Amino acid sequence: SPQQTLASPNFKFEEYMKTKAKKVNKALDDAVPLQNPVKIHEAMRYSLLAGGKRVRPVLCLASCELVGGDEAAAVPMACALEMIHTMSLIHDDLPCMDDDDLRRGRPTSHKAFGEETAVLAGDALLSLAFEHVAAKTTNVGHERVLRAIAELGSAVGSEGLVAGQIVDLTSEGKEVSLDVLEYIHVHKTSKLLEAAVVCGAIVGGGDGEEVEALRRYARCVGLLFQVVDDILDVTKSSAELGKTAGKDLATDKATYPRLMGLGEAKEFAGELAEKAVQELAFFDTLRAAPLHHLAQYIASRQN
């Protein structure tokens, strides 16, 4: 299994994640000061700085550095990815969507600030994301910044996250095939993870071959992320309930374990992790260690 084939046993992955996340958190804090009108900036900061694993920003920084770029070149892009991810969570939690009360361990944005403010906080974060990349990226050629912005835009709009969300909403309560489930996951989850890796490589100065190898890596990691999410959903709720059947097996929500069985879903996750790692063979082993470990972390994460 990929867990047993660590690229570089000396690589301190937890330290790496912590250092990168700290860097991103500081940059996000600076990017959204608590200014007037206070209410909207408070709501933006409330969701943006509420924790979260920072997987997308870290993937972006790691990819930039793998192709030889300076970390600083990708920090605005890393922030933009987290702003977009956060706004998608705020809108996903709204009463007209998933109607959730809790997110990242605290009340959701609309619970804390009201629905109007939550919608606007999402809108403001989405707009700021693109402004931030365009205005704050330094020492990267304009052509690369433009390519990265186009990549990001297509990952988010009606061919990306929004496409996944609309298909998810319209298939609610219906029997969903494995193909439709994959479509939803690829768009809702994988597209932004793919943009994280690809945009990092673009602003980092990667050539066409490097960018495409990293795109293939990211597609595996993106789907892996969601398959693991589905597995955790089942195994966590089973553990909580002290039963063998989790809540997803009991409800009609389509998930990989529900459609293919828990064992098969775990096997599928293992295959995706292995494929992701194989795509990194194109790069120097030591330099690729962060992305190698990130794939393994996503495969074995517990939350």
Ligand code: GRG
């Ligand atoms: C993007 C314009 C635009 C609108 C939003 C609501 C919506 C359209 C899309 C839904 C996208 C969504 C909520 C996808 C789920 C993604 C996912 C796997 C979230 C969990 O991510 P983690 O585990 O969370 O990285 P943390 O909290 O660690 O950041």
